[in-house]
Amino acid sequence: MAAAEVDRVTPMFWGLFSAGGFVVAFLLPVFIFMNSLAYGLHVVPWEKVEYGGALRWIRGDPATALLGNTLGWLGGWLPKLFLVLIIGGGLFHGLHRFKYVLYDVGLHRAKKVLDPILYGIAAAGTVAAVVLAFSFP
Amino acid sequence: MAVETVRKPYVRQRSAWWWTKNPRYVLFQFRELSSVFVVLYAFLVLWQLWALRGGSDAYYAFLVMWYSRPMMALNAVILAFAILHSVTWFALTAKVPLFRIKGRPPPAALVIGANLAIWVALSLLIVKLLYGGF
Numbered sequence: 538m539a540a541a542e543v544d545r546v547t548p549m550f551w552g553l554f555s556a557g558g559f560v561v562a563f564l565l566p567v568f569i570f571m572n573s574l575a576y577g578l579h580v581v582p583w584e585k586v587e588y589g590g591a592l593r594w595i596r597g598d599p600a601t602a603l604l605g606n607t608l609g610w611l612g613g614w615l616p617k618l619f620l621v622l623i624i625g626g627g628l629f630h631g632l633h634r635f636k637y638v639l640y641d642v643g644l645h646r647a648k649k650v651l652d653p654i655l656y657g658i659a660a661a662g663t664v665a666a667v668v669l670a671f672s673f674p
Numbered sequence: 675m676a677v678e679t680v681r682k683p684y685v686r687q688r689s690a691w692w693w694t695k696n697p698r699y700v701l702f703q704f705r706e707l708s709s710v711f712v713v714l715y716a717f718l719v720l721w722q723l724w725a726l727r728g729g730s731d732a733y734y735a736f737l738v739m740w741y742s743r744p745m746m747a748l749n750a751v752i753l754a755f756a757i758l759h760s761v762t763w764f765a766l767t768a769k770v771p772l773f774r775i776k777g778r779p780p781p782a783a784l785v786i787g788a789n790l791a792i793w794v795a796l797s798l799l800i801v802k803l804l805y806g807g808f
Binding site for chain 2: 558559561562563564565566567568569570571572573574575576577580581585586587588591592594595597598599600602603615616619620623624627628630631632633634635637638662665666669670672673
């Protein structure tokens with residue numbers, strides 16, 4: 538085999554899997570709790586989850602208030618970056634792992650079809666996350 | 675004339691439930707299954723953002739669905755799988771030593787403990803910074 542035929546694609550997806558694994562491990566549980574369960578468990582009031590509260594959250598009002606004058610500009614960026622990290626990291630990590638689950642049940646023969654579909658979904662979802670998250674002020 | 679040989683490979687029989695035989699395999703399958711729930715949650719959040727873009731009526735309709743009992747139950751299951759993923763991921767990072775102490779890789783308990791401590795601290799920081807506390 539020629540030396541030029543070095544596989545540079547597979548390691549890249551393993552890298553995204555690994556980076557996504559860290560993001561998901563450290564950031565996802567607290568986000569699921571705050572975003573899906575905290576209100577139902579009476580941990581946060583309705584004002585924080587209703588339409589206005591959700592808009593204030595994605596605008597980064599709590600972070601802006603906490604960071605003060607010098608770092609306040611970061612506040613508006615943090616929730617959006619957070620969402621992109623969780624959605625993009627989750628998709629590239631999860632679909633990579635799911636790919637090997639599908640290989641394990643016998644679909645390894647469909648690699649040529651399966652890989653572009655799964656990584657395509659991950660890429661499309663990440664782009665959608667960037668566009669949607671940053672469409673808010 | 676050469677004798678024709680017929681290839682007769684041995685195919686080992688394996689039940690679809692092979693992984694139930696050993697608790698380690700059960701944990702492995704559940705960990706791999708967590709990926710499905712992580713992906714599902716990513717799409718649910720995209721849906722949520724889409725609803726939020728749609729204005730107050732669309733978002734209230736979303737919230738009615740979001741805080742219904744079946745959805746709360748699903749989200750609780752997703753959280754359980756996310757926590758399983760976190761804990762197994764921390765255990766996995768202990769197998770890849772990034773540094774050495776006196777020429778030896780750090781003990782697994784130290785790496786896992788440090789990861790858990792960072793996880794808890796980071797989660798509390800996110801609650802404080804992004805959500806302004808409870």
